[in-house]
Amino acid sequence: MNQWNARIGSLWMWAFFAAVMLLAPQVFNSGLSITMLSQMGIAIIACLSYNMLLGQGGMLSFGHAVYTGLGAFVAIHALNMYGGSGLPVSLVPVVGGFAGMGFAVLFGYVTTRKSGNTFAMITLGLAELVFAMSLMVPEFFGGEGGISGNRMSGQPVMGITFGPATQVYYLIAVYTLVCVMLMYAFTQTPLGRLLNAVRDNPERVEFIGYNPQRVRYTAFIIAGFFAGISGGLGALNFEIVNAEVVGAARSGAYLLFTFLGGATFFFGPIIGAVLMVLALVLLSEFTQAWLLYLGLVFMIMVMFSPGGIASLLMMNLRLAKHGKLHSLIPAYGVLAAASLVLLVAVAALVEVVYHRQLNSAMGSALNFMGLALDTASTQTWLGLLAAIVVGGWLFSLAQRHFANQWDAVQELIEKESHYAGAAP
């Protein structure tokens, strides 16, 4: 049992993960929720495969959608060509996986020769190149309309036709569980650890007998495989693949949400992937300014918590373990209240601006969270600006107060563990 922890992690954890995926469609059983759950599974695989590069290998790729996207295209072509004649629909994502891997073999040979800034630049150029190709080769990429497929083209196996969305969801769930386990297992292998070493200090790796380029390249190919599986699942889920899937926006989303979830912990990108689907599907319904909010959140995270949500969670978990979390609750409360004031004020102003720019034909009245705002009146503008100034001032006070409290608690823990003679 204990030995398993060092191989694939806690079995209870996996059982919990599996149970969540099994029961989620029972709890969230609307059509929209099932679609979103499916997309979350797909995004989890994509973000985790991206984090193999970013978090584990220190490779800042701006073109991960190349591998998910090309995997999706090959998968949908495979579905169309062989879906009715021998290729089980449930294995189409694996075809996507091998496609992603193949392109990673091809492109990674160039990109992984360098690390750091050079690597980032080359991936960016390559992503643009592939996107340009997608417009130039409509035979493969389907031009504007994309390539459609029919996931019901295969023979039903035990009554599973993959027609209903729930059946596709469960296929995605199985792939997600297996892929996440495999990717976790990878982190516990010699190559997985060497990848961390290459991230930390590629030069030193050369002096312990390893070629850092080959470590990066091999990891890149493995990441490409999982990215391709994610793309193949996407192809089955949407039954249409267009040039957007290899686009820069998609690559950017993987980067942004992997970082937001937390690249320094294995499970961080899972959080990021869930947020990605929530933002792309739900937030974009609520407000037209959703990309602006996303950008703000990203900036705030980069500045205040570069370890992402996962590291925030783990830091608080550490406090809880030492029985110190409750002493921070008042500070948290003050911080939350101040943040709320600032947040509401900023959001109201953003919505007022958007309303004036986009919906002014519908009159100047705006209903913001039950608040009737007249976007044409000077009072509204001055009021909101004042609220932002006050909110910002409150926030900076609360933030300083919180930081002091936080440091004090950390110091206390250091002292205690020092006296206990235990390693931190």
Next chain:
Amino acid sequence: MSNTAKAPADAAPIALELRDVRKSFGKTEIIRGASLSVRQGERVAIIGPNGAGKSTLFNLISGRMPPTSGDILLNNHVINGKKPFEINRLGLSRSFQITNIFPKLSVFENLRCSVLWSLGYGYTFLKFLVDLDDANARAQELMEMIGLDKKRDVVALNLTYAEQRALEVGITIAGGANVILLDEPTAGMSKSETTRFISLIKQVTEGKTLLTVEHDMGVVFGLADRIAVLVYGEVIAFDTPDAVRASARVQEAYLGSSVADAQAGESAQGH
């Protein structure tokens, strides 16, 4: 351990040989025809004034940069022009003057990564680290040798400077290389730390060929079987400590008062 120079084991085969090695950066020639042959099991200290090219020489031997001309032979195989990891696989390992470890990995992981190649695991991702009994045992053994077994799970970043220097040496010897190059292993250490550290180095490099760059003359005369004096990219003397001390040419070129300091230092250390 005695510091009286052992007679160089003339019978032992040559482990590392430099033949008229030259290195230029642009028009400036830094290494100007260095020749040296080190026998197996010998401990050699390279000394010389700042800018003499000691670190450059280490960089050439370990493959960090290729020599402009000349040959470097490891166990009679030419290694110049090979990549650092290829040279490492042939049994030569080096440490760095500026601590060069894996900062975000724990002490144990630092060492385990460093033993993997020598145990034949290559780039595998089809085995679990926890199952590699030999690698785990070897990493544990190394950790005890360098005195960091109590810091097993501490991230290398959070070690003290002296502990990081010990880890640096641990990483260097981990792969079981027969020729070890230590670039100023005691740089930045206090006197007492240095004394302890030198006995550690003696212990972990027992039976191996050791080349070290060192500024502390007490350390040099206490550690080395032979001393190579590098001045302006040339080896002007390569002999036993006593002979180097007595050499008028060395005195004139470099040592001067340092010899007297070293003798004082040695007697202070109670030899």
